Amino acid sequence: MFFTNYRSIVRLLKRRCGMYRIAGMLIVSFFMLxxxxxxxxxxxxxxxxxxxxxxxxxxxxxxETSTVSSPCGGSVxxxxxxxxxxxxxxxxxxxxxxxxxSLKNNVDPVVFSxxxxxxxxTCRVCHLELDFSxxxxxxxxxxxxxLDGRFCGACHNGKIAFPVDIDRDxxxxxxxxxxxxxxxxxxxxxxxxSQQKYGDGxxxxxxxxxxxxxxxxxxxxxxxxxSMPLPEHLKKExxxxxxxxxxxxxxxxxxxxxxxxxxxxDCANCHPDIFxxxxxxxxxxxxxxxxxxxxxxxxxxxxxxxMDGCRRCHPRRKKKK
Amino acid sequence: MxxxxxxxxxxxxxxxxxxxxxxxxxxxxxxxxYQYGNVKMGQSGENDSVAPVTFQHWTHRDKYTCRxxxxxxxxxxxxxxxxxxxxxxREGRYCGACHNGKEAFDIKTCDECHAKTDAEQKLSARQAKKDFxxxxxxxxxxxxxxxxxxxxxxxxxxxxxxxxLPGISFVQNASMINNRDEPRKPKLPGLPDIxxxxxxxxxxxxxxxxxxxxxxxxxxKTPMTMKEIIAGKFCxxxxxxxxxxxxxxxxxxSKPVTLK
Numbered sequence: 001m002f003f004t005n006y007r008s009i010v011r012l013l014k015r016r017c018g019m020y021r022i023a024g025m026l027i028v029s030f031f032m033l034x035x036x037x038x039x040x041x042x043x044x045x046x047x048x049x050x051x052x053x054x055x056x057x058x059x060x061x062x063x064e065t066s067t068v069s070s071p072c073g074g075s076v077x078x079x080x081x082x083x084x085x086x087x088x089x090x091x092x093x094x095x096x097x098x099x100x101x102s103l104k105n106n107v108d109p110v111v112f113s114x115x116x117x118x119x120x121x122t123c124r125v126c127h128l129e130l131d132f133s134x135x136x137x138x139x140x141x142x143x144x145x146x147l148d149g150r151f152c153g154a155c156h157n158g159k160i161a162f163p164v165d166i167d168r169d170x171x172x173x174x175x176x177x178x179x180x181x182x183x184x185x186x187x188x189x190x191x192x193x194s195q196q197k198y199g200d201g202x203x204x205x206x207x208x209x210x211x212x213x214x215x216x217x218x219x220x221x222x223x224x225x226x227s228m229p230l231p232e233h234l235k236k237e238x239x240x241x242x243x244x245x246x247x248x249x250x251x252x253x254x255x256x257x258x259x260x261x262x263x264x265x266d267c268a269n270c271h272p273d274i275f276x277x278x279x280x281x282x283x284x285x286x287x288x289x290x291x292x293x294x295x296x297x298x299x300x301x302x303x304x305x306x307m308d309g310c311r312r313c314h315p316r317r318k319k320k321k
Numbered sequence: 322m323x324x325x326x327x328x329x330x331x332x333x334x335x336x337x338x339x340x341x342x343x344x345x346x347x348x349x350x351x352x353x354x355y356q357y358g359n360v361k362m363g364q365s366g367e368n369d370s371v372a373p374v375t376f377q378h379w380t381h382r383d384k385y386t387c388r389x390x391x392x393x394x395x396x397x398x399x400x401x402x403x404x405x406x407x408x409x410x411r412e413g414r415y416c417g418a419c420h421n422g423k424e425a426f427d428i429k430t431c432d433e434c435h436a437k438t439d440a441e442q443k444l445s446a447r448q449a450k451k452d453f454x455x456x457x458x459x460x461x462x463x464x465x466x467x468x469x470x471x472x473x474x475x476x477x478x479x480x481x482x483x484x485x486l487p488g489i490s491f492v493q494n495a496s497m498i499n500n501r502d503e504p505r506k507p508k509l510p511g512l513p514d515i516x517x518x519x520x521x522x523x524x525x526x527x528x529x530x531x532x533x534x535x536x537x538x539x540x541x542k543t544p545m546t547m548k549e550i551i552a553g554k555f556c557x558x559x560x561x562x563x564x565x566x567x568x569x570x571x572x573x574x575s576k577p578v579t580l581k
Binding site for chain 2: 148229266271272277
């Protein structure tokens with residue numbers, strides 16, 4: 001993506017000499033090192049980098065590429081999209097490694113598998129009721145927290161799920177990770193679930209519709225668990241619009257189903273912090289931002305189905321009769 | 322200016338912006354339940370020898386009504402607007418009205434509110450978190466904000482609220498108080514109706530917190546949209562920062578839908 005810039009710099013350097021040349025060389029080498037592999041580069045935190053699995057999509061890595069956006073047209077966008085495509089092990093898609101605190105204390109990091117939890121609970125249970133942040137490293141879970149019944153400890157107390165306070169079971173969550181970022185995760189298959197070819201291989205939306213899985217929507221409220229009912233016009237049909245961006249010479253049809261989201265999420269997970277409540281009320285909403293991990297990218301890069309499933313959000317346009 | 326020069330300038334600008342962008346944290350941090358309603362109070366004065374105070378609404382809400390501080394003690398509802406000075410506190414205004422050794426601890430122990438070093442600040446924040454969770458266990462739970470249902474706590478008598486301070490507050494004329502429920506119809510069909518309960522607000526706020534500045538006194542005459550509320554106007558003045566947040570849709574949109 002920097003090819004055009006790179007060439008012009010080289011041409012320029014041929015004519016210049018002295019300080020400019022040295023500076024230019026530095027610039028070029030800087031680009032080669034950081035800019036060009038921005039998407040695949042490891043995070044700046046050295047301790048974190050050592051435990052990052054190779055195939056895992058990380059939103060912070062995505063941010064680096066997008067910030068160097070240049071007005072080169074659609075190809076840049078495709079480069080970026082390629083970089084965010086998930087190519088790792090489907091079993092490991094959606095795994096989060098809680099390493100910030102554990103590494104400081106010389107404990108193996110916790111490998112949290114979204115896959116195993118999604119069959120039993122919807123997103124809102126943990127990300128709303130249990131205060132888990134959607135951003136990695138922001139929840140700040142301590143041992144004190146979960147022993148007192150917060151975060152993981154809300155379920156992992158021996159009543160709902162296996163307890164966390166017994167020393168023998170530590171390794172069920174605290175998994176050793178080698179220097180290449182590899183770890184072994186337990187085999188876990190969602191029986192009878194409908195398949196997909198990308199992400200974690202399970203079409204969760206369809207599986208929920210067909211009743212293969214029936215996750216709980218709340219830990220505390222038995223009846224009125226979910227959020228507010230949708231207004232009439234959102235119940236009947238999907239939100240549809242055409243996405244245009246001044247940056248790229250393309251316009252794409254978008255279709256967004258509230259119904260499918262509401263089964264997993266609370267209104268509050270998205271509104272009003274990520275998306276405004278009014279249609280077209282969300283400013284700055286474009287594909288670049290999504291690939292940086294904002295808007296849809298908050299979930300649809302790391303846990304919910306990745307961007308490989310293009311047609312699920314961008315349907316083919318119907319020809320006018 | 323030659324073409325090369327222009328190009329070179331472009332390249333340098335490009336690099337600078339690259340650095341700036343990578344450093345900027347573009348996602349808002351999530352608010353945790355134990356931090357919900359915390360306000361950092363500090364002015365950049367000439368001698369910044371003391372750290373700003375982190376005021377915790379939750380440590381005060383179980384003892385006093387909102388009205389007491391925001392009307393009688395003249396605390397503004399907007400951060401940074403009150404401009405509390407040390408001499409104010411010493412002469413018994415703002416925090417000093419209660420923190421005088423009689424009603425609450427004396428302000429002479431500066432460290433209680435102004436932590437000096439970073440390590441101290443971290444420690445006090447950690448202690449505050451512990452205290453919060455200890456307190457929360459005794460209160461009725463909620464899903465949003467502080468995760469404490471303050472209204473229910475007051476209803477059930479788990480907290481006793483002081484509404485007046487001797488020598489500062491005037492006793493309100495009870496005959497002015499309005500306990501009517503105000504039904505409202507949302508613009509979009511299918512959404513549950515809104516029921517605004519005066520009686521639930523009056524306990525905490527009296528009349529003067531809302532009327533006539535945020536809301537006109539005539540029924541249904543204040544034009545509101547959800548967007549404006551989210552931006553911090555009308556209900557959003559409290560609901561979103563201190564009172565239960567706007568995410569808690571069903572608390573206001575509380576009447577079951579009746580379609581046709």
